[in-house]
Amino acid sequence: MIGVFKFINSIRILIVILICSTLNSCIDPFEIETENFENILVINTTITNEMKNQEVLLSRTFRFEDDGPLSEEGATIKVIEDGSVEYLFEESAPGTYRSVQEFAASSGREYELSIQTTDGRSYVSDKVTLPQETSIERVYPQRITNDSGVEGLGIFVDTFDPTGNSQYYRYEFEETYRIVTPSWYPFDLVVTAEGEESFEFGLVNRPVDQQVCYASNVSNNIKIANTTIFEEDRITGLEVNFIPAADIRIDNRYSILVRQYVQSREANGFYEILSNFSESESLFSQIQPGFIAGNITSEDNADEKVLGYFDVSSVSEQRIFVNRDDVLTDLPRYALDCELIELVKDPFDELITFHQRISVFIDSDEVRYLPDSPPIPGEPIVFPGVLRYFVPRACGDCTALGVSESPDFWMD
Template sequence: MRILVTILLCSTLNSCIDPFEIETENFENILVVNATITNEVKNQKILLSRTFRFEDNGPLSEEGAIVKVIEDASIEYLFTESAPGTYRSVQEFAASSGKEYELSVQTSDGKSYVSDNVTLPQETSIERVYAQRSTNDSGVEGLGIFVDTFDPTGNSQYYRYEFEETYRIVTPLWYPSDVIVTAEGEESFEFGLVNRSESQKVCYASNVSNNIKITNTTIFEEDRITGLEVNFIPAADIRIDNRYSILVRQYVQSREANGFYEILSNFSESESLFSQIQPGFITGNIISEDNTDEKVLGYFDVSSVSEQRIFANRSDFLIDLPRFALECELIELVRDPFEELITFHQRVSVFIDSNEVRYFSDTPTTPGEPLEQPISRIVFLPRACGDCTALGVSGAPDFWMD
C-alpha cells in the first residue's frame, strides 16, 4: 500500500470567483500505518505517519517508534528507522505459509498499537504482462499495460497491483557547447565555450504507481484474470516518447485486506471533497492497546508477491499518433541600441547562472575557443531542450535493456 489517503482538490475557474481558504474543523491526529510484509526475502518496510489537515503541506512522519513483527507469537523481527517515518527490518526475512504474523508499534510517547494475526495467502505467479495499443475512457489513444494471471487451485481470488515505470528521454536539441563567463571587467564580460557533457543527451526517469488497483475472481468459474489494465500512457506523454519499461507487482491478499483496499480506493478516487456521498472512517486491523476507542488508520497485510518487467518502444505501437513535444522556442538576447555593453553582458550572465536555459547556436563553434568579443547577441534554449537532466538522470538503470 503506497498511499493510505489520497485527497484531491480540483478547482476549475472559468469565470471570476472569489477565492476562499479551506480550514479543517474537528481535526483528529490519527496514526497512519502502511505495512505490507511479503514472501520475498528482503529487509521488509513499514511506514508510519500522522493524518494532516487540508491546509497542511502533507503528512507528518511518525518518528522514534519501536516497531516489531512477531511470527507465531515467538520470533520477533525488529525494525529500525532508516528515514523519518520509514522503518526497515534489521534482518532480511520472508513471510512463510502456515505461520501467523502480528505487527507491534510503540510510539515515542509510549502508546502501544497491535494488529490482528494474519497469514500468508496462496502464492500465485503472474502469467503475463504485456503492452498493446489502447483507448481510455476519455477517448485518448495510447499504450495500455495489461496483466494475465491464473491460479488453478482457485485459492488466490483477491489481487492487488502496483508498478514502477521507467522511461528513456532523448534530448531533442542537444548542442556540444556551453557558454561560460571567462573574464569580468568594468565595462564588459568575456565569454567562452566549453564542452557540454554527452551525459546530457540521454536520460532516464522513473515513477511509482500512486493509485490502488484491486480485483477479485470470486464471481468467476475460474480463478483467472485476463486483460486487466494496470496502467495507461497517452500517446503524447513523455513516458512513451522513446522506450518504456514497467515492473508490475502482483499481491495475492486476504479477503479482509481486499475489503479494506476497496473502501480506500473508493475514497481516494472521489471526484470532489464536496461530493454528496462521503465515506466514514476506514477501519483496518490495527488497534490501540491503551485505548480501544482510539482510531488507527491502516492495515497490516501479509501478501505473496509475483512480479514481471517488460519493455516497449513507441515505434512498435504508436508511430502514427501525435507524440510528446517540448516547447523549444529559441530565446534570443540582443543588446538594445542604447543599452550599455556591461548591462547587456550582465543580463547574459544572469541567464547562464539561472540553470534554466542552455546555449544554442546554428553556427558551428569549437568548444574551448572564445566567442567573438564583445558579444551583442546570444541564443539560448529552455534547459530541457538541450539537457535531459532537467527531466531525468543520466545513466541507464541496471535492469535496462536496449
C-alpha cells in the same frame, strides 16, 4: 499503501469543493481551518514472501491547512511470527522503519504487528497468514483508446491460479522511461575574460551525460481485482496503466515492473473501500467519507481510531520494455517547448551591459546555449550586440527531467 494517503487527500479535496460550492458568492479571500481534528496514527505496511528488509511506515493524519502528514518518529516496532519469533525494526528515516534482519513471510504461519509509540501507546494487529503465491502469467503492451477518447499505450496483466485459492489480487507498478535531449549541442557558453568595456566568451564541452537520461514513477492508485464470481481463478486483460501517446514517458523507450499481490479477502475489502474513495470525483456520489476500519487496534483504548491495515501478501513481479516506434509510431509525440530564447542588445546600452546580461543568463542555469550558427571551438567569442540564441534547460540538458545514470535493470 500509497492509497491511504491518497484517501486522506481525497477527503481534503472534497472539503474544498463543498466549501466553495456553499460560498460561491464570496469574493473576499478566506482561510480554511479544520475543526474537530482527530490526531490518528496511520500505518502503511505490507509484509511479503520476499527475503528482504521488510518496511513499516508511520505517520499522523493532518489538518487540511497543513502541508502534509507528520512522520511518527521514535516508535518501537516488531513483527511476531507464530507468537514466538520476533523481527525487530529500526528507524532508517523519519517515520520509516526497516527490519533489522531480512526475513520472508512463510505459508502456514501467523504474523502479528506490534507498535509502541514514544508517548507509551501500544497498538497490535490481528493475526494474519500468507496467502498462496500465484505468478503473473503475462504483462503486455497494447495500443488502445481510453474512455476519454485518448489514444495511447495500455499495460495489461494476465494471471491464473489453477487451484482456485488466490482469488483476491492487488497490483502496483514502477515505470521507468528514457529521455533523449531534443536540442542537443555539444558545447556550453562560458565567460573566459572580463574587461572594462566587454566580456570575452568561449566554449567548453557540455557533459555527454546530459544527452540521455532516465526517470521513474511509482503507481499512485489502488488497482484490485477478484475472481470470486468467475468459474476459474483467472484474470485476463486487466489494465494496470495507461500512457497517452503524447506523454514524455512513451516518447522513446519505456519499461514497467508490475507487482502482483495475492491478499486475503479482508485486505481486499479494505483496499476496495480506499479505492472507492480515491476514485470518487463527484459530491453527489453515494460514497460517504466515514472512517475506514482496518485490522489494527489500540491496546490502551478500544475507542481510539487507527488508520491502516497489516497486510501479509505473496508477491509476483514481471518487467517488460516497450519501444515507442513498435506500437505508436503514427501518433502525435510529446512536444517539449524548445522555442529559441533571444537576447538582443538595447541600442542605448553599452556593450558591457549586454555582456553582463548574457553572463547572468548563463549563470541562472535555466537555459542552455544553442547558437544560430556554430562558432569555432577554442576561439574566443566576442558578441558585438547581435542576436544570440538559448533554449530552456530541459531542451539541451536532460538532467532537468531525469538522471543520467541508467538503472541496473535497463536493457537497450
